[in-house]
Structures are given as structure tokens and as C-alpha cells.
Amino acid sequence: MTAPLTCFKAYDVRGRMPDQLNEAIAYRIGRAYADYVKPRRVAVGQDMRLSSPALAQALMDGLMAQGVDCYDIGLCGTEEVYFATFHEKLDGGIMVTASHNPPDYNGLKFVREDARPLSGDSGLPEIQALAEADRFVAAATPGTTRPLAVRAAYVEHLLRFIDRAALKPLRLVVNAGNGCAGPVFDALAAHLPFEVIRLNHEPDGRFPNGVPNPILPENQAVTARAVREHQADLGIAWDGDFDRCFLFDGAGGFIEGYYIVGLLGRAFAEKNPGARIVYDPRMVWNTVEMVEAAGGVPVLSKAGHAFIKARMRKEDAVYGGEMSAHHYFRDFAYCDSGMVPWLLVAEMLCKTGRSLADLVGERMARYPASGEINRTLQHPAEVLAGVERHYAAQARAVDRTDGLGLDFGDWRFNVRPSNTEPVVRLNVESRGDAALMQGKTAEVLELMARLDEGASV
DSSP, X not given: OOOOOTTBOSSSEEEETTTTSOHHHHHHHHHHHHHHHOOSEEEEEEOSOTTHHHHHHXXXXXXXXXXXXEEEEEEOOHHHHHHHHHHTTOSEEEEEOOTTSOTTEEEEEEEEGGGOBOBTTBBHHHHHHHHHHXXXXXXXXXXXXXXXXXXXXXXXXXXTTSOGGGOOOOEEEEEOTTSSHHHHHHHHHTTSOOEEEEESOSOOTTOTTOOOOTTSHHHHXXXXXXXXXXXXXXXXXXXXXXXXXXXXXXXXXXXXXXXXXXHHHHHHHHXXXXXXXXXXXXXXXXXXXXXXXXXXEEEEOOSSHHHHHHHHHHHTOSEEEETTTEEEEGGGTTEEOSSHHXXXXXXXXXXXXXXXXXXXXHHHHHSOBOOOEEEOOSOHHHHHHHHHHHHGGGOSEEEOSSSEEEEOSSEEEEEEEOSSSSOEEEEEEESSOHHHHHHXXXXXXXHHHHHHHHHHO
């Protein structure tokens, strides 16, 4: 038995190189994945990080030692590994990426057949235990590695989500953050009538323009400024492995993922009457109202890709969305894509002749929202219990699908511990009263700080 591996997280493997994750650990994880999943053929992709090629090779060496044939996609986004797995009918897929983490981090994301996720609730603990035990019996016949080119088929699949004949020559600003999105965007753009201004477009694992994490306000300014400067119709920014995309309106305004979920949920419900649309419990009112008004059925699920994907499969939902800018599609094997959402929104702008600000502005005024606020707390469990004691008697409804959700009629909030970081996440929304939402956000945050301080005494 070797030392415990600290790189295993709730949904994937993520760690600082080389102390938490390195080539020797990746090799053992490859062998452990092979012993647990028992695949014959596995797709392997990698992001632009400087450590990714060596890590991917060590991973494939581990897989091959156990008799697995590896299909090497090379530099790609996470969703291309998903696509390769379901399109080529492989037995699994592994992406080497740390997404939006700092340059000295790396990680692994896993799926099995049909791009079904492996996570902390379904497979990761078992793989971790096998990797830590490090008691492998090599296969009598080692596996092989061969290159796999799926980009053309993947792009063709993405284009099926939209009506290309309805598209008009919009002007787009796109910011790949020196992550993996640039080459895929270019492959798509060759089929589209858009004028494009490209920012930080070349994959570069040194991150010369900062870590690709557009959820951070300080990282949004460059995209917003370029949208205004070029009078663009739409701004798009991605994280490192582009499984999330973030949108900006024509004035450079950053659009919270919550309102994009409502927009896409309504669109899918209109195209598929009676369709089930899955959403997460952090902010809900806008999504529920838009989906129901379009004849769809909103279905609540715990946040997190493994939970959303499982619920979508169970409900045969056509679309699922999280306010964190993860969007899931039945026609993409229930997986999340950072390319499909902006294609659908661009199509909406072309078909309706309306701006993105026009499409979401009324909704933002109708349901003002705080956005997700993270707080590092010393005693998160005690704080959550104290928040519930303070507010529960006033609440009209209590929801424990994910953390604590309390509904007071004219405002509501959800507070939940992170599955991946030592923080508590707060989301607050109101019905048409931005001042109420802002006041209640400050009130809950102040209570959380007071409770945490009290628990520390």
C-alpha cells in the first residue's frame, strides 16, 4: 500500500504538479482505471498545459500495461473525449486537464462507455483504492496506442444543433484564454458566416494572459472591452478545456449563466413540447417560469455534472443547465458542451433579430440574482445549521436537494458547501426587487461570518 493520493476529488482527479500528481501517479491511475472499468478501447485527450503530454503518455502506458488499446486524440477539449467515446463506441475516455486551475496543476477526467461519468459517487473511490494499493498484474498481451482523428466528425455533429441557413453575418468576439477552444472554434467558423475578433486564441500552457477562468470578474474585462470596441453582437469566453462557455451582450455586459439556462431551456421546450428540462437548485425561479411557459417540464437535480447527467438519462431530458455555465444535451450523449450553447444563442440572435441584452434583460429585471458568492469558512457545517435555525421559521418552503434552499415568497436563497473546494457557496434571488436581493445577500453573508466567528471561539 502506497501513501494516500490527495489528487482524487469529488468529480475528477486534480492536483499540483509534481507533489500531488505526477507521471508515476498517472501511470498507476491508468492501471487502476483499466482494472476497475475493464475496457478494451479507451480515448485519451490532453489540454495545453506543459505537463499534459508527459502525463498523458504515462496514463496510456498504465492502460497498455493492463491490455487496453489507447486511442490518442492529442490536444483537445474535454467534450471531444466525450464525443470520441460515444461516437466511436469506445469503452471509456480520459481527459488530461486541470481546466481553469493555475499552470502548475493538472488532472484527469474520466468517463466509461456511452460517455457515462465516473465520479465520487460512481467509481472514483474504487479507482483511487486500486491506485493506492498498487498491486497490479500486467496483461499477458499489452495494449497498443494509435492516433484518433475525431475533429471533423465532432464539428459536423455540433453543426447539427443549429439551422445554418438561418444564420446571418454577426460579429463575434471570442476569448479562448490560451486554452483549447481556439482550434475547435476555427474548425466551426469555417462553416459559419460570422465575422470574428479573436483574443488569446492560441493554446499556450504558460497562460501568458492569465489563467482561463472567465467566471472571475477580473478576467471578464478584456472580453467586455473588445466587444464594445468592435461593436460586436456577442462575446464568448471559455475556460481551459472549454466545457464551460460564458457570454457577453453587445454592450460588453457579462450574462450570468442562470439566465442562459432559462433561455436555452425555453428554446428546447418550444422545439420539443412536453420535454423535460433539468436544472440545479441554486437559482430556480426564472428557469422554472420560462420552461413551463414554453410547455416544458422543469426537473430539479442536485448540482454537479454526474448528478445532472444521471437525472437527464433517467428523465430522458432533452437539455440540462447549471448556473455555473455547464450545459448538457441529450443529443450529445447527455454530456456538457461549451460549444453548443454559443451556437444556439447566435442562432437565436439571427432568427429573432433581437440582441442578447434584449433576450435576457427582462428576465434579469424580473428575477435579480446575486450570482454565486464563495466564502471560505472555518466551520461550514455549524454555519449552515445556524443559518437554518435563523431563517427556517420564516420560510415558506425548505429544499435540501443540494445544501439548504429557503423560499420566502419574494426572495429565496441557496447555501451549499462546495464539493471541490473548502468554501461555502451562496446564491440569492428575488422577484423583481434588486434592492431586496442585494440587502438580503448582505444580510445572509453577515450572518454566516458571525456564526463562523462564534463557532471559532
